[in-house]
Amino acid sequence: MTLIGRTRARGVETLSLDAPERRNALSAALVGELADALTDAGKDSGVRAVVLTHTGNTFSAGADLRDPPAPEALVGLLRGIVELPKPVLARVTGHVRAGGLGLLAACDISVASHAATFAFTEVRIGVAPAVISLPLLPRTDPRALARYYLTGERLDTAEAARIGLLTAAGDDVDEVLAPILDGLRRSAPEALAETKRLLTARVLETFDRDAADLTALSARLFASAHAREGMTAFLERRDPEWVV
Template identity: 80%
Template sequence: MTGLVHTAHDRGITTLTLDSPGNRNALSATLVTGLADALTRCATDRDTRAVVLTHTGNTFCAGADLRDPPDPEALVGLLRQIVELPKPVVARVRGHVRAGGLGLLGACDLAAASTDATFAFTEVRIGVAPAVISLPLLPRTDPRALARYYLTGERFDAAEAVRTGLLTAADDDVDAVLAPVLDGLRRASPQGLAETKRLLTATVLETFDRDAAGLTALSARLFSSPQAREGMTAFLERRDPAWVV
């Protein structure tokens, strides 16, 4: 357990809970480090058959913490760690997901949400782009849907997230829809899970190998730009940025 990531274990399933409700579980440097450390422990824990990633509060993850942002390379490392973990990672969402939080969902092998959850790629509205999080998202989700939501920053619901491939399932009772999934994972052999996951993530990891350096550089350049400074300042001051017409 760290201050921002809590760990619990039940019958082969290790649950990692993001617990930073004060900033809506935003991806601060501290949270990224804490989650990466917890995943490292899960990777070598023989009692962990699969990992559930969930949260406290009404937001799964609000994206990058603008006051304490993680290094782009650290975020790339965390997303790749989820993809490469030799155990399935299942996202359990009972709230809203924004920007970089959608990268966490994209990196997970399976993802379920309550039907009242909402989603948005808000990067364009603060002057940046969903660069690093595209590494797991582009190979796994509908490209036409991503084009719309990347370019507009529109909010969309859980049903649309299922249709686009961002979610595996959505239900009023997210635990009910996850119950048979977790039961199936408990019945699977560790070797079978690891090798099957390797098959499923091969294309995603090819994208990391090919594009991670370029997208990391793009993210760093955009976040240091004048438009990003204006966008982030406007967000923190709860006003429209200067370019809104």
């Protein structure tokens, strides 16, 4: 079963997360397939840019609690997006939760329709947004991120854009994307690659410095008693025991 759809038009490769029955949760299989698709696009001289989008009403619900990827695999995927020598754009028309927000932050440009919503829900199931912090912390407002990391509150597109999680939003996401893609198609491929390298240098410094520690933190928290209770409560559609 293919979990990533692939189409191409005028040099733009569109990769679609295609597991809508699981709300495009980041399973080990989906993460591996997406990483391979990005690698292929990066090596293909016919690809000018990559658009990452989704089927169904959810861009990604975060880690698949039944088949989660290894933290190292998620680090590799996020770094692969940041390092890809082609611009990567997120196209969002649905909900984004937890690990899915790491994908948005890793992308060079992220646009959404006003139907989208966002939330860092990790603390509500007993873990922390550890690995996804690698691209998020260098690119978003730290005071706002503290609030949303600690509370799990939902953000709308206006707030997501204000804090740097989104580049732009509109009623019609394809209208928002059209001039951006036109600009990329008019840009020289080598110039795009070098310009992206300038823009991502600080993000990659964070990966180099913190990836090992945050990977270890993620593994420790996912193995904790609080995480077991939080995940069980989530799957059983009840409040975890710590809710007061």
